[in-house]
Amino acid sequence: MRIYADNAATTPMSETAVRVMEDALEHLYGNPSSLHSAGQEARARLEEARAQIASCLGAAAPNEIYFTSGGSEADNTALRSAALAGAKKGKKHIISTAFEHHAILHTLDALAKEGFEVELLPVSPDGFVTAAQVEAAIREDTALVSVMYANNEIGTVQPIREIGQVCRSHGVLFHTDAVQAVGHIPVDVQADCVDMLSLSAHKFHGPKGVGVLYVRRGVTLTPFIRGGAQERGKRAGTENVPAILSMAAALREAVDRLPEHMAYVSALRDKLNDGLLRAVPHTAQNGTALRDPAHRLPGTVSLCFEGVEGESLLLRADLAGIEVSSGSACTSGSLEPSHVLLAIGRPAEIAHGSMRLTLSDTNTEAEVDYMLEKIPAIVAGLRDMSPVWEDLMSGKKPHLI
């Protein structure tokens, strides 16, 4: 059996998304900027996709949707554009959080080097920032607030609507990285008072390398790739028509099936989460214990197993046919374990033993049963040969979890 339980990293494409993409690759070759029939047909389909995505997000108008190469580009663009607009008015203070995706954090690092003052809000042990924290941090010279909709490692959903309302009432621009949220929980840019939002197609069964930056009408967007007049002159380059159409189809499908999928996936998640917590002693759940979609993504299970290291866990799981991820230093390719786990207060030695299992509607209960059978044995096998576990069991070191 091979089980894919790493849907926060990426998802397999849906049948619909594949069909739409194949069809466009085969038949829809025209350049949307061309005036002849082939071009205009591609243009019509592109604009249809734009309108469809706008409607899925609750946007006021299709021209608030800008196509990008994915979540990272949307994040980079949103931050840079807002920073530039702020600087013109002498506003150089940017508020974000300690557990954003690197697409945000590394862009903020670059902006800090360029003279912006970046303030990263601390995250609570259960994985949240609050609107009150945001409000307290807002200053006269705040150019932007950027808070992720849902965290990619621990799955906590942030109080985006409250934060949006706070930002709106103070007249501060608000961006949210909704890459993990869109297609998984309800997102409505107008109700949420969002000015800019990033999404990425491959997280909801669409293709890789394509995404969206939503920019509310009236918010200035600086051109980010210069050249032709595509994307209203903001992002030049012939559009990736097949990928964009496929993304729109995948999003439509995900949004249409949202209530049904949320119920199905969260039931699987709870079974997996609770089963592993029960079967493996000295294991801690990362992020909130709340289960409703206003606080936690339907598909995310994030655990720390004491006394074992995440990369060996994930490799042993892979050998058993289970595909998951980890936030250990060895898997992040750096000296430090996941900044998200450190931000919620996990000590480094605990964060090294993390495992993230992310489910989607393509997973089954039989797969969950299989994981519940295999993973406890994998942890036990690694603990058996772990000198850290030995010290914990002999009482030489105290258990931390």
Place this chain on the structure above:
Amino acid sequence: MLYSEKVMDHFQNPRNVGKMEDADGIGEVGNAVCGDIMKMYIKVKDGIITDVKFNTFGCGSAIATSSMATEMIKGKPIEEALQLSNKAVAEALDGLPPVKMHCSVLAEEAVRAAVKDYYDKHGIAYDPAQFCAGDCAHCHDHGEKE
């Protein structure tokens, strides 16, 4: 795959894994905060390492390098075990990704620490310069050590 077949073999079926009740020398190196700890046990007779066991907390290559290091010193004279270099361990595994070379360094240090413990416990004189200057417990750079 990130790792060679040899690394995966030693990760999947580590050799000489376990503890040793009557070890003549025990070396423990690394740090849980950094994500890897190796503990090596040796049994010595007439200057020969007759048996060796290890326990490791760490990533796939940490487990594989400890396993390979135990194979490379088992049955060898102590002087030879002290010659074991991290590069030799990595080469025996058909190479390691550059970010994982520190694991082979740790394996080399674990062997040395076990030998040093053996010398200390048995009152055998040695040149302290041969051994780790005391920074073994620090996080290693995940870069290549030449």
